[in-house]
Amino acid sequence: xxxxxxxxxxxxxxxxxxxxxxxxxxxxxxxxxxxxxxxxxxxxxxxxxxxxxxxxxxxxxxxxxxxxxxxxxxxxxxxxxxxxxxxxxxxxxxxxxxxxxxxxxxxxxxxxxxxxxxxxxxxxxxxxxxxxxxxxxxxxxxxxxxxxxxxxxxxxxxxxxxxxxx
Ligand SMILES: [Zn+2]
Ligand SMILES: [Zn+2]
Numbered sequence: 001x002x003x004x005x006x007x008x009x010x011x012x013x014x015x016x017x018x019x020x021x022x023x024x025x026x027x028x029x030x031x032x033x034x035x036x037x038x039x040x041x042x043x044x045x046x047x048x049x050x051x052x053x054x055x056x057x058x059x060x061x062x063x064x065x066x067x068x069x070x071x072x073x074x075x076x077x078x079x080x081x082x083x084x085x086x087x088x089x090x091x092x093x094x095x096x097x098x099x100x101x102x103x104x105x106x107x108x109x110x111x112x113x114x115x116x117x118x119x120x121x122x123x124x125x126x127x128x129x130x131x132x133x134x135x136x137x138x139x140x141x142x143x144x145x146x147x148x149x150x151x152x153x154x155x156x157x158x159x160x161x162x163x164x165x166x
Pocket of ligand 1: 028
């Protein structure tokens, strides 16, 4: 399929290219982060997709991850559409107790029982003079700076959250 094919956007997506899949020499913690792709499991270190089969998660959990991804992806696209649903969608993404975030956190903690996993917390970085949060949106404690990764990330260990820190 050519990049220049004018009908490209109406075809099913191609598989994730291998250079967008984690190939870190060691296993790192994962983060559940929906980023317009099919696989929302990302590596905390390189930010790329982790092969789901490498995490030892069962079929039931895979179903849960896929269902959550469909819902998160829908809301994310409503936000990115920047039209009638934008404000509603931004609220659902940014409010840690919204249904989509509640379900995502439950799934992330189920993954965490098999493989260390954080839940990616959305902040709207598209605003002018974006300043990342410094306190956890759940427990309000000061976030920790994650050592490693390709950009600055902040975590709350007890709440299992990670978010952008720059
Ligand atoms: Zn990696
Ligand atoms: Zn917390």
